[in-house]
Amino acid sequence: MLIKILYDNSINKPYISGWGFSCYLEDEDVKMIFDTGWNGEILLSNIDSMNIKLDEINKIVISHSHWDHIGGLNHLLEKHRDFDIYIPQSFSENLKNEIKRYKNVIEVNSPQKITKNVWTTGQLGEKIKEQSLLIKTQKGNIILTGCAHPGLDKIIKESEKLGPIYAIIGGFHDMNLEKLNNLETLRNIPIIIPCHCTKNIDSIKREFPIAYRECKIGFEFNF
Numbered sequence: 054m055l056i057k058i059l060y061d062n063s064i065n066k067p068y069i070s071g072w073g074f075s076c077y078l079e080d081e082d083v084k085m086i087f088d089t090g091w092n093g094e095i096l097l098s099n100i101d102s103m104n105i106k107l108d109e110i111n112k113i114v115i116s117h118s119h120w121d122h123i124g125g126l127n128h129l130l131e132k133h134r135d136f137d138i139y140i141p142q143s144f145s146e147n148l149k150n151e152i153k154r155y156k157n158v159i160e161v162n163s164p165q166k167i168t169k170n171v172w173t174t175g176q177l178g179e180k181i182k183e184q185s186l187l188i189k190t191q192k193g194n195i196i197l198t199g200c201a202h203p204g205l206d207k208i209i210k211e212s213e214k215l216g217p218i219y220a221i222i223g224g225f226h227d228m229n230l231e232k233l234n235n236l237e238t239l240r241n242i243p244i245i246i247p248c249h250c251t252k253n254i255d256s257i258k259r260e261f262p263i264a265y266r267e268c269k270i271g272f273e274f275n276f
């Protein structure tokens with residue numbers, strides 16, 4: 054599975070950075086986008102400069118309804134309408150109806166299979182409901198998070214029910230890394246790639262120098 058960072062606040066010229074997160078996933082079965090950043094024009098420009106063909110993408114997964122993850126969606130829908138869009142069931146009715154105008158909306162509640170190798174954890178969390186992706190590889194599963202608002206410990210615990218974790222990548226926003234216990238939740242994961250809203254990336258780097266990988270817009274990770 055190829056994971057490519059389409060939208061992130063990290064700087065890596067010539068790509069355009071901005072607050073938000075989006076990445077592109079590709080394997081033999083599927084080409085999909087996970088989250089859409091905030092600004093659709095920036096997203097489309099990065100997709101274009103990375104030579105990704107929008108009309109070959111057939112699925113979009115939105116982790117949660119924050120503007121920095123859903124903002125670029127309408128630009129994608131205007132370009133190409135034959136997507137299946139996976140959204141948390143807890144989205145407001147107004148937002149759901151708006152997206153449904155473009156059909157093929159799948160409202161996600163519990164864990165489910167999206168393609169041969171990609172699962173959603175289902176929506177987790179109390180205040181801000183969010184779904185993460187689980188990507189199956191020969192080495193174990195990869196967790197892909199948007200902001201990780203439900204808490205990394207909860208996401209990791211739920212994900213482990215579907216098999217051992219090989220890597221975790223995405224925004225680790227609501228993880229207070231000052232607390233040792235929270236760092237400990239990452240302890241046995243072989244590859245850790247904090248992106249987007251993760252605070253204290255330096256602590257992760259210091260604590261897990263072998264597992265840590267840098268995340269920047271335009272970077273590709275092959276699993």
Ligand SMILES: [Zn+2]
Binds near residue numbers: 117119200
């Ligand atoms: Zn968020």
Ligand SMILES: [Zn+2]
Binds near residue numbers: 119122
């Ligand atoms: Zn975010």
